[in-house]
Amino acid sequence: MKHELPDLPYSKNALEPHISAETLEYHWGKHHRKYVDTLNELISGTEFADAGLEDIVGNAGAGPIFNNAAQAWNHAFYWNCLSPEGGGRPQGAVAKAIDSSFGSFDKFRDEFSDAAKSVFGSGWAWLINTGNDVISIQTMPNAETPLMHGRIALLTCDMWEHAYYLDYRNDKGGYLDAFWKLVNWDFVNERLEA
Ligand SMILES: [Fe+2]
Structure with missing residues (x-):
């Protein structure tokens, strides 16, 4: 199973002026992408080659496969926690x-x-x-x-x-x-x- 970098739920400049397009270019476009790409390389030929991301996070144990899978999951989650229409108080x-x-x-x-x-x-x-x-x-x-x-x-x-x-x-x-x-x-x- 090839894991893919999920699209951001908004455009790269949508969180400005609070978080810049440059930050998202690096944070999503380079850091998050690198976790996904590294995960794909690491799981190739292992028992996790066809596993879903949550399965890998739950079962890989400490080490590079876990680190990259967990960071891939954490970042996808983080992007969803932010929104250009967000902020204020919850309802x-x-x-x-x-x-x-x-x-x-x-x-x-x-x-x-x-x-x-x-x-x-x-x-x-x-x-x-x-x-x-x-x-x-x-x-x-x-x-x-x-x-x-x-x-x-x-x-x-x-x-x-x-x-x-x-x-x-x-x-x-x-x-x-x-x-x-x-x-x-x-x-x-x-x-x-x-
Ligand atoms: Fe990050």
Whole structure:
């Protein structure tokens, strides 16, 4: 099975001025593409040659195949978490889950931003459905993903430097401010109701 780089759900300049076309050109067009291309090379002739991406993430175990499969999955998920029509405050089930799990949207946003900024080195900040109407924030290093733990990811922010360095240099807070202006709450709601 040849894995393919998924199209972005919007044009490369659609997230400007918050995330530039140049960032997407590199982040999607080079970094994400490289994970997919490397995965295809690594699985050729192995037991994972015909496996789907989620199967590989769940079963490959630590190593290069897992790293590239998980990064391919994480990035496809991240693109869907953003939208030029995103931002603002969530409605519906997510709004209720945030209020009941964090007290208020403002508290949730601050807690998520603080967690994301605390990622040391490369990694991801996730909002996860932990079940029983509870949602929680978790950071994960490198390619780690809720998918490998059988958890349902609701939202992610890529905290690898390649996600923000062209636009924000070392200003993680500036990148997080941009992130909140782009969050696709409709997608998060779909994930929560899935
Ligand atoms: Fe990335």
